[in-house]
Amino acid sequence: MPPRTIFEKEQVLNIAYHIVEKEGFEGLNARKIAKELNASVHPIFKHFKDMEELKRAVYEKIYSKYQEYMLSGANEEQAYKKMGLSYIKFAKDYPEFFKIIFMQKTNLNAENFIMADNVGDDVIEKGQILTGLSFEEQKKFHVKVWIFTHGIACLVATNTVKFSDVEIEELLTQTVKKLIIGYKN
Amino acid sequence: MPPRTIFEKEQVLNIAYHIVEKEGFEGLNARKIAKELNASVHPIFKHFKDMEELKRAVYEKIYSKYQEYMLSGANEEQAYKKMGLSYIKFAKDYPEFFKIIFMQKTNLNAENFIMADNVGDDVIEKGQILTGLSFEEQKKFHVKVWIFTHGIACLVATNTVKFSDVEIEELLTQTVKKLIIGYKN
DNA sequence: AAAGTTAGGTAACAATCGTTATTTAAAAAG
DNA sequence: CTTTTTAAATAACGATTGTTACCTAACTTT
Numbered sequence: 001m002p003p004r005t006i007f008e009k010e011q012v013l014n015i016a017y018h019i020v021e022k023e024g025f026e027g028l029n030a031r032k033i034a035k036e037l038n039a040s041v042h043p044i045f046k047h048f049k050d051m052e053e054l055k056r057a058v059y060e061k062i063y064s065k066y067q068e069y070m071l072s073g074a075n076e077e078q079a080y081k082k083m084g085l086s087y088i089k090f091a092k093d094y095p096e097f098f099k100i101i102f103m104q105k106t107n108l109n110a111e112n113f114i115m116a117d118n119v120g121d122d123v124i125e126k127g128q129i130l131t132g133l134s135f136e137e138q139k140k141f142h143v144k145v146w147i148f149t150h151g152i153a154c155l156v157a158t159n160t161v162k163f164s165d166v167e168i169e170e171l172l173t174q175t176v177k178k179l180i181i182g183y184k185n
Numbered sequence: 186m187p188p189r190t191i192f193e194k195e196q197v198l199n200i201a202y203h204i205v206e207k208e209g210f211e212g213l214n215a216r217k218i219a220k221e222l223n224a225s226v227h228p229i230f231k232h233f234k235d236m237e238e239l240k241r242a243v244y245e246k247i248y249s250k251y252q253e254y255m256l257s258g259a260n261e262e263q264a265y266k267k268m269g270l271s272y273i274k275f276a277k278d279y280p281e282f283f284k285i286i287f288m289q290k291t292n293l294n295a296e297n298f299i300m301a302d303n304v305g306d307d308v309i310e311k312g313q314i315l316t317g318l319s320f321e322e323q324k325k326f327h328v329k330v331w332i333f334t335h336g337i338a339c340l341v342a343t344n345t346v347k348f349s350d351v352e353i354e355e356l357l358t359q360t361v362k363k364l365i366i367g368y369k370n
Numbered sequence: 371a372a373a374g375t376t377a378g379g380t381a382a383c384a385a386t387c388g389t390t391a392t393t394t395a396a397a398a399a400g
Numbered sequence: 401c402t403t404t405t406t407a408a409a410t411a412a413c414g415a416t417t418g419t420t421a422c423c424t425a426a427c428t429t430t
Binding site for chain 1: 287290325328335336337339343344356362365366367368370
């Protein structure tokens with residue numbers, strides 16, 4: 001009985017996602033989505049109760065992208081190193097997303113910073129393969145490495161410093177190396 | 186001939202500054218300032234051409250506060266260590282200000298992240314007193330320490346992790362110690 | 371083919387913002 | 401005491417939002 005749906009929920013969400021990718025949530029509004037969709041704002045509110053609900057859906061899509069990055073290479077041999085590089089690569093490829101998840105406190109984001117307290121034992125164990133430290137020492141080491149990694153990621157996401165991929169890898173590798181030496185002496 | 190000025194420029198600026206301290210620039214608008222001032226919006230635009238000009242003035246006041254923090258203890262014996270602690274303390278005491286200066290790119294902030302490239306030789310020399318490294322080695326060391334410090338500051342400013350002053354000092358001291366050992370071997 | 375359901379467009383509403391025209395009145399100078 | 405200058409209040413305007421009432425028309429079912 002009703003006319004066919006032209007603008008699917010998925011399309012609306014995707015357009016919103018790409019606007020946020022470029023401009024952050026500040027740049028997102030109903031009329032801009034409608035314009036990209038070549039439609040009125042109506043299809044948006046057909047699929048989402050209000051903008052708040054849409055933003056939550058966008059946030060979840062963003063978070064999935066982050067998880068995709070962090071899971072890539074989780075089973076490689078240098079898994080621990082890869083984790084850090086993935087974190088920074090995410091900040092570089094999707095600076096607005098990184099800022100949303102890790103650099104702004106909104107009503108959207110959950111508790112998700114990876115610290116020794118809430119990091120899984122598997123991550124510590126992966127690190128031990130690299131360092132050979134005891135579990136307790138490795139935990140302390142991990143906090144430091146992760147803060148450092150977060151520091152780089154923040155600089156990259158805000159475009160404060162323009163590191164190439166090679167520079168990033170060197171910086172991280174060198175620092176980890178020096179820290180390991182420090183922990184072993 | 187004219188009525189006496191009741192609301193001085195300084196008062197307007199101070200109120201704006203305190204609003205930004207609590208809520209960031211997002212929370213700042215003419216009517217809110219007027220309300221705090223117990224006045225209409227008129228005195229604001231008497232002293233400032235437009236909100237943009239007022240925001241620039243607020244930014245400068247914020248930046249002065251940052252410099253005040255960074256200069257404190259610059260001549261103490263542990264000047265290098267103090268610098269890092271001051272940076273983090275600023276992030277803790279004025280999280281919104283820290284975010285404005287170092288975590289958001291706006292049309293207000295200049296280039297001001299302290300990296301090896303644009304850091305003064307005096308800072309490197311101060312660091313050498315602590316480490317005893319060569320000038321070139323000290324530069325590389327400094328970049329790492331500063332990224333780490335920035336990492337902690339970002340975590341503190343966003344309230345992602347709640348470190349006490351003691352924990353912060355320990356974390357920084359320990360990391361620097363391990364890195365020095367690493368650089369010496 | 372008629373009827374009912376509802377997708378989508380149009381356009382309006384209210385809220386919030388920066389900004390400003392107009393008015394009021396305070397105070398100094400004559 | 402009158403005049404002049406201008407600080408401040410009132411209130412409006414225009415932009416930009418989220419949201420929604422109302423209308424049109426597409427399409428399935430009968």
